[in-house]
Amino acid sequence: MQVDIAVIGGGFSAVATVINVLDRLGQDKSIALVSRSSGLGRGVAYSTTEPKHRLNVPAGRMSLLADKADHLCQWLAEEATEFGPEDFIPRQLYGRYLQETLADRLLRADNSAQVWLVDADVIDCEQMTDQQQVYHLTDGQLLQAKKSIFCIGGTPAGLPIPPEKLAPDARSHICLNVWSDPWMERVDPDDDIVMLGSGLTMIDQVLSLEARRHRGRIQVISRHGLTPLPHRVPRSHPVAPTFEAGTTPLSGMMKALREAASKTEDWRAVVDGLRPVTQALWQQLSTAERARFLRHANAWWSIHRHRLAPDMWESFSRMRQSGQVTVTAGWLKEIYHAGGKVRSAYLDRHSRTLRQISSDWLVNCTGMERCSISKTPLLKKMSSRGMISSDVMGLGLAVDRDSRLIDAAGVVSRSAFALGPMTVGQFFEIFAVPDIRVQAAAVAERIAQDLS
Numbered sequence: 001m002q003v004d005i006a007v008i009g010g011g012f013s014a015v016a017t018v019i020n021v022l023d024r025l026g027q028d029k030s031i032a033l034v035s036r037s038s039g040l041g042r043g044v045a046y047s048t049t050e051p052k053h054r055l056n057v058p059a060g061r062m063s064l065l066a067d068k069a070d071h072l073c074q075w076l077a078e079e080a081t082e083f084g085p086e087d088f089i090p091r092q093l094y095g096r097y098l099q100e101t102l103a104d105r106l107l108r109a110d111n112s113a114q115v116w117l118v119d120a121d122v123i124d125c126e127q128m129t130d131q132q133q134v135y136h137l138t139d140g141q142l143l144q145a146k147k148s149i150f151c152i153g154g155t156p157a158g159l160p161i162p163p164e165k166l167a168p169d170a171r172s173h174i175c176l177n178v179w180s181d182p183w184m185e186r187v188d189p190d191d192d193i194v195m196l197g198s199g200l201t202m203i204d205q206v207l208s209l210e211a212r213r214h215r216g217r218i219q220v221i222s223r224h225g226l227t228p229l230p231h232r233v234p235r236s237h238p239v240a241p242t243f244e245a246g247t248t249p250l251s252g253m254m255k256a257l258r259e260a261a262s263k264t265e266d267w268r269a270v271v272d273g274l275r276p277v278t279q280a281l282w283q284q285l286s287t288a289e290r291a292r293f294l295r296h297a298n299a300w301w302s303i304h305r306h307r308l309a310p311d312m313w314e315s316f317s318r319m320r321q322s323g324q325v326t327v328t329a330g331w332l333k334e335i336y337h338a339g340g341k342v343r344s345a346y347l348d349r350h351s352r353t354l355r356q357i358s359s360d361w362l363v364n365c366t367g368m369e370r371c372s373i374s375k376t377p378l379l380k381k382m383s384s385r386g387m388i389s390s391d392v393m394g395l396g397l398a399v400d401r402d403s404r405l406i407d408a409a410g411v412v413s414r415s416a417f418a419l420g421p422m423t424v425g426q427f428f429e430i431f432a433v434p435d436i437r438v439q440a441a442a443v444a445e446r447i448a449q450d451l452s
Contacts, residue, residue: 001116002144003030004451006133008122008378009151010035011043013420015102016064016437017149020444022105022112029113029451032143034135037119041102043153044179044368046095052207053091056200056308057432058233060085062094064101066437072097086233088309118143122378128387128407130414147447150397150405150418154368155375156180159196161332169337175363178205184212187361191216194344194357197365198222198327203308203316205365206325210315218325219357220365221346224299225329228306230313236266238273245280250289253281254297271304275429282428283401287392294393306431330355335362368421373397383408391425399423403443414450417443 005021007014010033018033025031033040039047055062063071075097076083083089106115120139127134128148135143156177159166166174175183178201187193189212195202198220206218220227242256257274261267274281285293293301319325329349336343341358348355373379373390379397382388386408389398397418398406403426405416420436429435 001032001118001141003032003116004113004145005029005031005147005149005447006135006143006145007031007033007149007151008035008135009153010040011045011151011153011420012041012064012098012433013151013153013436013440014149015041015098016440017151017419017444018115019064019102019105020441021447022115024444024448025113025451027112027114030116031113032116032118032145034118034120034122034137034143036121037117040117041099042095044156045153046091046098047179048091048204050204050208050211051090051092052211053204054088054309054312055091055094056088056228056231056306057434058086058231058235059083059089062089062433064098064433064437066441071101075101088231088312125378125382125385125387128382128385128413128416133416146415147451148416149443149447150416150422151420152376152379152418152422154421155372157364157366157369159332159335159364160366161334165334167335167337170335170342170362173337173342173359173361174335175361178363178365183361183363184208187214189213189215191360192358193218193361193363194342194359195220195363195365196222196332197367198225198227199302199365199367200228200306200308201367202365203228203312205363206319207312207315210319215324216360218319219359220325220327221330221332221344221357222327223329223331223349225327225349226299226303227316227327228303228308228313230310231307232266232268233310235272236269238275239264239269240273241270241277245277246284250285250293267304268307275434278429279427279435283426290393393425395425396422397425399426401426402446403439417447419443 007017014033014035018031021031059072059076063069065071073085120137122135123138124136133145133148137143175181193216202220239260243253257270260270264270330346332344332346334345341360342362343356343358344362345354345356373383388405389408391398399418400406400412403417403419403423405413405418419439421431423430
């Protein structure tokens with residue numbers, strides 16, 4: 001199969017890319033969207049069937065299209081849902097919105113490019129040049145493209161201990177991947193549960209247990225013991241930062257933000273005021289400053305930046321106040337099996353003592369890893385051939401500011417791009433819909449210009 005553009009992946013980034021490219025190309029061009037059809041448009045994030053799993057951003061800011069801010073809200077109204085722009089809608093519903101928006105765009109009878117939906121995975125890359133990229137697919141096909149866009153999401157993070165520290169007998173009590181393992185179907189209402197990780201993934205799992213009227217204790221362990229903070233509805237007007245990118249060192253920026261937050265009625269306004277310039281600020285930091293931020297400030301930034309719906313926060317807070325849920329800061333060290341239960345040994349962050357806790361279940365809620373080349377077979381093969389490289393921080397793929405891939409020799413590709421969480425090393429803030437949709441539009445515009 002020969003096409004002008006190959007889009008590899010099937011989540012939000014891929015859907016946004018295809019739609020943006022279609023809006024810019026004529027009918028003489030062709031696109032191959034390579035993804036398993038069962039999850040096309042949903043990816044991991046929006047494949048959940050749990051109604052308790054909701055978006056962490058109000059619907060009014062979650063349009064698929066960067067130039068049509070009210071597109072999602074219009075769709076919600078057309079579907080006669082009860083949701084408005086300030087509502088945090090179910091992720092399952094948002095996944096349907098993505099799928100139907102893509103389907104509607106593909107069915108439009110206008111002068112747009114031809115799209116091939118290829119129900120397969122890319123398993124190898126034979127050639128990666130500016131003139132042509134050649135891929136091997138799981139269905140046996142050979143795919144040749146003039147331009148390529150990689151929209152591969154992150155992979156589920158593993159347990160934060162070496163394999164030899166996990167007792168084989170304990171595995172039957174452990175859920176490694178909450179997105180693929182229906183572990184709650186095997187849980188007794190009185191079972192005690194330990195959850196590793198205290199971010200949004202943990203919140204989803206705890207509230208799902210609450211919906212099932214779970215009575216057992218839930219102990220949460222994470223490195224810092226920090227949990228996400230709530231949004232305010234309606235949203236406070238963002239406060240622009242008092243500094244510009246490249247003018248202030250990291251320490252000065254952090255000091256200015258703390259001062260601004262102390263003088264503002266709602267600290268969220270200060271955090272939200274950084275949104276338009278966060279990527280530029282990150283790009284102006286030195287490698288040493290980026291490493292220092294990730295080591296000392298990123299956990300605090302995450303709970304203030306990646307917030308959750310107010311009612312979800314209230315539900316979780318009630319469970320903590322009742323004593324059913326406890327949150328501890330510490331590092332997991334080893335997992336045993338004793339007396340028919342799983343025993344977790346961890347180093348307490350504050351006392352620096354080794355402690356143990358026994359539970360019926362251990363659930364991995366550490367979330368998704370940033371794009372790991374070593375854990376993605378296709379990227380691992382491409383890296384071994386020097387076709388791609390990791391960014392200097394080891395967070396994801398190396399790309400330039402136009403999202404173009406950089407190979408092992410430091411050469412910037414003119415024809416291959418990456419989108420979404422894979423590009424975190426370059427952009428930092430590239431996980432949320434508002435950021436990815438802008439990136440997708442920019443990449444689509446550049447490719448359309450090249451092909452024309």
